[in-house]
Amino acid sequence: MRETMVIFRRELRSYFLSPIAYVFGLLFLAIVLFAASSMALVHGSQASMQSFFGMLPWVLLLFLPGLTMRLWAEERKSGTLELLMTFPVQISGLVIGKFAATLCFLAFLMVLTLGLPVTLDYYGSVDWPPVIAAYVASLLFTGSFVAVGMFWSSTTRDQIVAMLLSVVSLLVLFVLGYPTLLEAMAGWMPAVVVDVLNGVSPYKYFESIGRGVLDTRDVVYFACFCGFFLYANALVLQARRHKG
Amino acid sequence: MIEVEGLEKWYGFAQALKGISFSVQKGEVVGFLGPNGAGKSTTMKILTGYLLPTGGSASVAGFDVVADSLQVRRRIGYLPESTPLYTDMRVDDYLAFCADIRGVPRLKRNKAIGRAVELCGLSKVLGKNIVELSKGYKQRVGLAQAIVHEPPVLILDEPTSGLDPNQIVEVRKLIERLGEEHTVVLSTHYLQEVEKSCTRAIIVSQGEIVADGTQEELVATLPRGPLRARVRGPEENVLRQCNELLHGVPVGVIERGDGWIDYRIDVPEGNAPVVEAFARLVVKNGWDLLELVRERASLEDVFRNLTLDASKEAQSA
Incomplete structure (x- = not known):
């Protein structure tokens, strides 16, 4: 646990020392501004928040793999992974430390975007419960993306390969939660298969929480989803002890 | 301090270690010699808990490297080949990170870092980013990282490769000083390094130990010159x-x-x-x-005699 905290602190610090933090900061600022501008057009704070949470998953899909691709691939390439794996830390500690630091960094950026609803509330009124729920949903959704991106990063020493694999697998998971696609699939697939495929898509649960209802089942889903990929991540690292 | 018994390692269908056995006593400085691909790094990676052996057993300070891996890892300092470092960190931050993760208590941390910095001569570059350092300084940071928690056993994989002659002399002196307090296993291509800083040499070739002894013992195995x-x-x-x-x-x-x-x-x-x-x-x-x-035989003659024979055999087989 103590060692996990040491890893967590180092990773979090490296985010704030690297240019990537500023790139992502600007990205979030851009969508906030874009969402805010839609308020001027539609005249409604609700519309503005909806536009923000509507854009967020796509932005994460496109850019998050750029953040997670380096998590293990870089360590593997530079050889620091060997050093890391000879420190007295369990592999689970390494995985959880890195995951938590990345999520924490993204949560920090999300907290900064709270400026948008606060401003909206100042000029009009914001219905806070669904906004809070949408923020929670965004954080869980981000966590699931980080877990997938980190998993792919552990499988290769090439960051670009890790990024491409992440984008593709996230895109597939993402669109499986899209109603239009599901309707199309229902035409030629058994209903059970469609249900199962839809059931694994984080987007479905993001939507569900985003509607303002924080259901335990949705939270459990995200916990299982992250748990699965983090466990797979640990297995990949453990396998390195056999291969070298 | 280190006991290795019939250690084997396969990479796929290639056997990197063919059942090697040796032991290292407390306070010894043992040099691992051998051509590239002889199995030096593989042995070290197994001792440090990074790789799992395919067969045989190894223990460090009484703990098995497989069953008690964490206990082993707490008791060793490791400098991997080519000295990987977090180059985006400052030297002092990096050493603090290494001390923390090795479980050096907070109260003793500054003292431990101070000792490592003093031993490795890093006080001038403490506030610099590692990426800005010369190769020699990077190597010293790698050594400082390995000793910051005062481990009983130090494992150094080619600590002087890629350094210029002056830096090599410095690092060798440092290793000699470290040898006073730690049990050291180092691998190298340079025979002088073993002659100068090691109390014993183990020569490996093709995944097997072909010689193990002090310099005098090894030289004595050769026929004396005319x-x-x-x-x-x-x-x-x-x-x-x-x-x-x-x-x-x-x-x-x-x-x-x-x-x-x-x-x-x-x-x-x-x-x-x-x-x-x-x-x-x-x-x-x-x-x-x-x-x-x-005419006296040198360690170099021993090395050539043993490793050339083995590679010739392998080629003719």
Whole structure:
């Protein structure tokens, strides 16, 4: 646990020392501004928040793999992974430390975007419960993306390969939660298969929480989803002890 | 301190270690010698808990490297080959991170870092980013990282490779100092390194240990060289008397100089008193003995002798 905290602190610090933090900061600022501008057009704070949470998953899909691709691939390439794996830390500690630091960094950026609803509330009124729920949903959704991106990063020493694999697998998971696609699939697939495929898509649960209802089942889903990929991540690292 | 018994490692269908066994006592500085791909790094990676062996066993400070991996890892300092470092960190932050993760208590941390910094001569670059450092300084940071938690065992994989001659001398001195407090296992290509800083050498070739002992012990395994004598005296007379009185030992002329001649005397193995007999001969005849040298085998000869044989065998097989 103590060692996990040491890893967590180092990773979090490296985010704030690297240019990537500023790139992502600007990205979030851009969508906030874009969402805010839609308020001027539609005249409604609700519309503005909806536009923000509507854009967020796509932005994460496109850019998050750029953040997670380096998590293990870089360590593997530079050889620091060997050093890391000879420190007295369990592999689970390494995985959880890195995951938590990345999520924490993204949560920090999300907290900064709270400026948008606060401003909206100042000029009009914001219905806070669904906004809070949408923020929670965004954080869980981000966590699931980080877990997938980190998993792919552990499988290769090439960051670009890790990024491409992440984008593709996230895109597939993402669109499986899209109603239009599901309707199309229902035409030629058994209903059970469609249900199962839809059931694994984080987007479905993001939507569900985003509607303002924080259901335990949705939270459990995200916990299982992250748990699965983090466990797979640990297995990949453990396998390195056999291969070298 | 380190016990290795029948250690085996397969990478797919290639056998990197063919069941090696050795032990290292507390306070020893052991040099691992061998050509590239001999299995030096693999052995070290297994000792540090990074790789799992395919067969056999290894223990460090009484803990098994597989069953008690965490206990082993707490007791070693490791400098991997090519010195990987978090180059985006500052030297002091990096050492603090390494101390923290190795479980150095907060209260003792500054003292521990101070000791490592002092030993490795890093005080001038503490506030610099690692990426800005020269190769020599990076190597020292890697060594400081390995000793910051004062481990009983140090494992250094090619600690001087890629350094310039001055840096090599510095790092060697540092290793000598570290050897006073730690048990050290280091691998190297440089034979002088073993001659200078190690108490013992283990030579590996093709995944097997081909020699294990102190420098003197290893050199003693080689046949001793011929005797070379520079004598001022009549050539035929010297040769004739030698052939008569040196119990049939072959004697030949190597070189004729200005009034002197170099003779080569092939002393046979065993305890025949050839040197004594030759010296008496010279004195009795009143010749002048200008030089009498026994060609000595070096660790380099041992190394070449052992590793070249093995690679030839492998090629012909």
